[in-house]
Amino acid sequence: MNENSGARRPFVVLGVSGGIAAYKACELLRLFTESGHDVRVVPTRQALRFVGEPTWAALSGNPVSTEVWDDAHEVPHVRVGRDADLVVVAPATADVLARAAHGxxxxxxxxxxxxxxxxxxFAPAMHTEMWEHPATRANVATLRERGALVLDPAVGRLTGADTGRGRLPEPEEIFQICRGVLSGRPRDLAGRHVVVSAGGTREAIDPVRFIGNRSSGLQGLALARTALVRGAGVTLVAAxxxxxAPAGAEVIAVESAREMREAVLSACRDADAVVMAAAVADFRPAEYHxxxxxxxxxxxxxIRLVENPDILAELGRRRASSGEGPAVIVGFAAETDDVLANGHAxxxxxxxxxxxxxxxxxGLAFGTPDNAAVVLSADGDAVDVPRGPxxxxAHRVWDLVAARLP
Incomplete structure (x- = not known):
């Protein structure tokens, strides 16, 4: 999709710091340039030990500089940042995060x-111990307080045989987050913690078979991604x-409705809002073979069935009886007939x-890139959202959620 709707293309500065994940920034650069962005790559000296200057210049079509003395007559140390529509640093090492936090x-x-x-x-990538070090955590907190969007690194294979949190999120997911940021959406969820459920639960019959549904998780992922763009800390419970997964989200993988209940209730203890977009099975087999x-x-x-826990109703009951839980609770109702009547009930x-x-x-909703809905509220309002991406x-839902947060 070409983002260029006028004469001027969005100008993106892609900062690359010196980590092994620097090679993945080539894919991120390609996604930006192929979608119509004007990209200037600004690597650190250490980054050039992983990917050379000719590669960045060829892929971006722009000159590459690391020093403020290069092309000094153009004052690049002022002009590049001042002219940018977005600066994204991927990968962002612990060193770059520290220098950025301390000016x-x-x-x-x-x-x-x-x-x-x-x-x-910032899209961090480093070893798990470096990410978890108090100095790095303090630097990340400082940058976030100043308004920067610092994604949490992904969990996965790191350099060598190690596995843990510290892996650079996938370039496609970083790109999607950046597209959302460039759209100019408000950062009205900054400092908030939101929980999103996504996907479809499966209820095992035996080691081979299960009762499931057609949910792909696309709408839940969109909700998580757009919440990140708007500044929230996101816990994604994915069935x-x-x-x-969206870059920067904390992901809890579950399979069944009972597993989802435990994960959602735990995550909601300190959440400001929860959006239950997952398709949760109403019933499960009474006996597992x-x-x-x-x-x-x-x-x-x-196959005799028994009722599964109603997670959404339980969240509502807990809040009504004790005041515990998220300030805003959002549910989803997938209906095939009498849509509004069933929704109100x-x-x-x-x-x-x-x-x-x-x-x-x-061909509606499940597995498709688009959706249409009516958002009903407890105070009697109804907001029609026409078919679209x-x-x-997701953004319309967060608009309504943000307006209801204390």
Whole structure:
């Protein structure tokens, strides 16, 4: 998709610091340039030990500098940051985070960060111990307090044989976050913690079979991603979602409705808002078979079902009885018929503040990139959201949530 709607292309500064993940920034650069952005790569001296200057220049179509003395007559240490629409540093090492937090300006990248008056995104990548060190945590907190969007690194394989938190998020996810930031959405969720559920639960029958649904998790991922863009800390409870998680979200993987209940209730203890976008199974088999059920006759034994916990209703009841839990509770209602009538009944029954009601089936909602919905509120309002990208619906939900937060 070309972002260029006028004569001037959005100007993005891509800072690259000296970590092994620097090679992944080449893919991020390609995503920016192919979508119509004008990109200036500003690597650190250490970054050039991983990916050379000719590579950055060829992929961006722009000159590459590391020092404030390069092309001094153009005063690049002021001009580059001042002219940028977005500065994104990927990977951002512990060293660059520290220098940025303390205002040290000893190369072109750190000078650019000091002169930038546009949104700044850091995508950290480092070893787990470095990310968890109190000095790094303090530097990250400082940058976030100043308005920068510092993503949490992903969990996965690190340099060598180690695995843990510290991996650079996938370039596609960093790009999607940056696109959202460039859209100019408000940072009205800064300092808030939100919980989002996504995907579809599975209820095991035996080691092979389960009862499930068609939810892909796309709408929940869109909600998580847009909340990050708006400044929130995001916990994503993902049920059987195979798509990459949004860069910066804390992800809790679950399978069944009971696992989701435990994860959601735990995450909601300090949450400001929760959005239950996951398709949670209403029922589960009463009996789990340790071995695969064999076909022994033309008419198999019936599978008796029992009711699963109603997570959304439980959140509402807990808040009503004790005042505990999120200030804003949002549910989703996937309906095939009598959509609004069923939605109003569910809103009253669940005790949530907002209910996103959408029609599903026949190529609608599940697994598609777009969605349409009516958002019902406990105070009687109804907001119609026309069909469009799932990110649009997600932003409309957060608009309504932000307006209700204390």
């Amino acid at each position: 040290i300006a000893d190369d072109l990248l750190t000078n650019t960060l000091l002169t930038a008056r546009c949104p700044v995104v 059987n979602v195979t798509l990459p 340790d071995n695969k059920i064999k076909k022994t006759s033309a008419e198999p034994d019936p 569910k809103l009253k029954r669940k005790g949530c503040d907002l209910l996103v009601v959408n029609q599903v089936g026949a 799932k990110e649009d619906l």
